[in-house]
Amino acid sequence: MNGFKPTDRRLHFIGIGGIGMSGIAELFLNQGFLISGSDLAASELTTRLAGMGAVISIGHRSENVHGANIVVISSAVRDSNPEIQEARRLGIPVIPRAEMLAELMRGKVGIAVAGTHGKTSTTSMLATILTDAGLDPTLVVGGKVDSLGGNARLGHGNYVIAEADESDGSFLHLPATFGIITNIDNDHLDYYGDLGAIEDAFVEFVGKLPIGGLAAVCGEDAGVRRCLRRFSKPVATYGFNSDSDYFADALSSEGMTQSFDFWARPQGPRSLSRLTKLGRVRLNFPGRHNILNALGALVIGLHLELPFSRLATGLTQFSGVKRRFEVRWQDLGRKRVIIDDYGHHPTEIAATLNAARSCWPGRIITVFQPHRYSRTLSCHDAFLTSFRQSDVVHLVDIYAAGEAPIAGVTSEALALEIISEPGQRVSYAGDLAGAQAAVLRDFRDGDLVLCLGAGSITQLPELLVAALGASSA
Template sequence: MTHTHLIGIGGTGLSAIAQVLLERGEVVSGSDRQSSPQSESVQAAGAKVTIGHAAENVTGADMVLRSSAVPDDNVEVQVALAANIPVVKRIDYFGDFLSDKNTIAIAGSHGKTTTSAMVAWMLTDLEIAPGFIVGGEVENLGKNATAGNSKYFVIEADEYDYMFWGISPEIAVVTNIEHDHPDCFPTKEIYATAFEGFADRITKSGVLILCLDDPGARGLSAYAKEKGIMVLSYSIENDQADYFANNYSPVPLAGYTFDVNKGNQKLTTASLQVPGKHNVLNALAALIIADIIGLDLISVAESLSKFTGAGRRFDILGEASSILIIDDYGHHPTEIKATLSATKVRYPNRRIWAVWQPHTFSRTLELLEAFGNSFVDADQVVITKVYAAREEAPATYSPEKLISAIDHENVF
């Protein structure tokens, strides 16, 4: 059995890998700066977890996997390298990790967690038993990762630190491409090129599924076709797409009902619990995957109708004194706007307070202008302190600058 040590095991990505390794019967240890629900979960599943980094933590390891947030001078990284123990990031790890699987990789600036969760749930509900790693809990399944018992493995393909370049999928989805993570991709051109690299890694017999409604994805479609990659498109706006949803209408206190078409042929009608037109697009991508692998689409639509969401994506926490609390991880301008739009459609008679915690100074400053009209569907906007993550506050940032950028009369 291989012993893998994970530095940063408390994060969403590495804890998910740890869970899969444990289910495969491997020896797993790991460390992190502080305890988290994720580190506690993998510890309960059988991993040896240490809080704090120390040289002795890597003793006995055959391989060290490090989070992108772990610096080169980390003591465990240094000790492992000195002992000739391979130290890798996810980009260099996934090749072996997924080598015997038909990989379904879901990428994109927005929607990849929910789409990955939809596909994982759909295949599980239809008793295909896929492996999967998703960036949030699949609510229907109560977990975000499992080893699975079939040839299929669903993975959320994160672009940060070029992680998705380590994956060679048979089926790849790109939901959209809109500049994000400016600390890693300084310009929108560099960001778009990263997705071209992802497309280049699709297997020769593989297929790239793209949203025709997104300008960035359309650009990638042109690139992929020039490279001879098979491309399938989907849309809710353009009936020239390979797959097209129409006749969509909102369902009270739920999502949308819509027809799914392939060319001029109606395939099925689907109905979602999760709100927002963006989730119609996410479901279309899932339905295309099902069609490619030969599933009955009426059964697939039934599975998707039971999908309740992914963790921290329009997550209804509860209601007190007639105040409904919804938690959503979206922190890009487009994500915020889509979430608030979905909220307004689902709850047309409620006042909406948007309490926003900006995520990193680099993203907030780079996308400052785009945040301006993200809150049009909110009645009140409350902005908290920036979640800095790896960053220090630059001199160019001030709360007043952020507030003045938001085009809303009730912001504080």
Template sequence: MRVESEPPFSFRGAHVHMIGIGGCGMSGAAVILSALGARVSGSDGFPFSGVGALVARGINVHLNHDAVHLPPQAALVVISAAIPPSNPELQAARQRGTRVMKYAELLGLLMRERQGVAIAGTHGKSTTTAMVAHVFRTAGLNPTHVVGAAAEQIGGSAALGDGPHMIVEACEFDRSFLQFDPVYGAILNVERDHLDCYREFDALVDAFAAFAQRFHPDGLLVCSGQDACARRASEAARCRVERFTIEGDGHWNATAVMSQAGRYRFTVQYSGVRRFDVELIIPGLHNVGNALAAAAVADGAGVPAEAITRGLGTFRGVGRRLTLRGSGRGVTIVDDYAHHPTEIRCTIQAAQGAYAHRRTWVVFQPHQYSRTRYLLDEFAASFGGVDEVVVPDVYDARGDETTERSVGSAELVRRMTEQGVNGRYVASLDDVTEHVASHAAEGDLVLTLGAGDVWKVANGLVERFCPAVQA
């Protein structure tokens, strides 16, 4: 367990300034702090979709970074993991001696007052976290939750509940999840990613093991029984560990898995005994695994089986996850956050299963030069069954003058071409939109993929092909 090195903090009446407030997690945390009675302000380097909602709550938001934005009465400054030491507001806070903590530290602090539920993994965290929150809400438990994605069905990316649980997405970047001491939770999978932070894959697996070790001894950790590294990490846990599998031999097992129009129904077994049936309305085989993990976590926390089945069966997903943006003139446009090779493959497969198509287009915007460099060959091999892949410039959210940019979109397209993929490098998003709009035809499926601002291409295509749909 963590040894507390910081004194407790009373939020009611305190002024909290949040640097990088535009991220889903940070903006969600701002909502919770405001609900707890804090006076909240914040800044971000870019406009973001939720700024209006924050302002409506009385939160003062600046759309640039400047030391003058730091209120003189600020008692606490919270920064996102992407904020560099050179940020002028952060520097001003340190010069004043204002207490500073990272976003994950804040969540860890809030979790101390509740039974923590933390969902970790390279992929599927946002969906599964929101799924667990929806199941708990269906059961009437009214949890507090923080999800790193838009989740309108559960009241947004974050909400303060009056129930005993706090459900959070536990991110491995910057070892953020080591700020949490959960009672219940999951490790969905462990794959190579964030190697700019960890350098070696073994160090990443070790971090997941350290996360597993933080679970309360009387708690429950659920992990994939079909992911060797997730199993390895779970061995460090001091609590009960249960594994989930699809047509396997885990404690929790999905059997009789069947698909219709890309949506799945299956039977959930525990220790070989049938518990209940689930029918999902969100597409993709990968969501069978997410749902199984959510069911196991909810069951461990005492949620009744009826609420688990009803919650999973009514869950509508989160923003930018296989989101149908529009369909017009015979062209279907789907947007997704996929930014890792495994996510890309799963998303393409799920979209092709869910939507009729003649040809499949993918617009993939790489996210971070470091990830592109470390996973270059894996990315190049991720587009099987796609008719044309259009790749704009890398979205470099954390880049600075030291960023290594020798491997970018042009090199990725070259590697894709060597593997027989019909790839095209088009630098700007505007030019990408023009290219796809000029060449997509009736019956085509267009996927926009990436963790950056590639959704702008989806917006542009919706305006071109389905002007009646609000972009």
């Protein structure tokens, strides 16, 4: 890695409270590096790192980088940051987060999980499978994995599983042997410009795999299918279609759980002579999109020559990821539940609502906080039809994530334009307090409340629980 030497033991992370940055910092900390970092606010992640010995500063100040050998940044940190400016003045190398993640993967069998949606869940499933199989992998993931106790884990085995961030093209830095592509969708246009450039990046991602490597790719996704003929390294397709190399059928669900039969075609490490049903798989969470995520993890597990029975058992150990259809509160007697979910792209919203509808017979009340003005504008038309499975929809103000407002792009305007189904109610709720009041006015027995978004909307479940005079799940 450019500028990184074995003697560089003091690493400073700007924006260390981010889910990806904190995970990488934790892994280097566990390897004996001296870690410092700064962020604008304290959080559960910064508190965790401080407890492990990292020096955490709240606020960005030039003196925070003094003594560092390397300064690590994410794409969210701007060049005007005083710590970046001071590091450059002092001649301290400033290195992107992805290059530090690449350093962790060198000398190991790297597995990079890429895709516009579903990366965190798929990465977490695969990590749980490999951990349960005794392979002791290292993990960096963009969410807190319940079954693994965090968003990072330093293993002693030969595998590194990394969630690969495509938002700024940095996933192309990762030296992976195996890859997963969950889907290729229209997002991060502020960086790519158009969908064609996004597809080009994923084609390059597969092309960088070594001889002997393989990518498991979702054949259900239109973007992936458009790229199939362009991939220059071996790929294995998965999905619900029996034309895929690996596919699921005989789907069934009961409450929050679901199961399916897993089939494999005669290719890959098993040297099968014919189409074979390998067995039944059970998942502890709903949604067809989660079956696809599980399929991607299963395919890689098979290509690592793990027994199918061990893979299926490992998936039963996976209990979910924080903010991915996370049950924050429930009243079993009155059949009411509050769910927190990170979904903020139209595709994610529709998939999450379909999952909710598949497991919940009562009303669904959705509270959605759009994330970034640029995404609200670029995905405007898709947002209009994303909420069809929800009985009630409340929109709260856009979470800027550091962006300047764009004229005419507001949640209030979007609420007026959403195409409502017969009997569906759509309204603008304002801020989180307004959303809390709107939900509580109409929270009945048999209701599921779904809080959706990548910003401060995650605080709403706790506000609702407090108002209900109860404690979180």
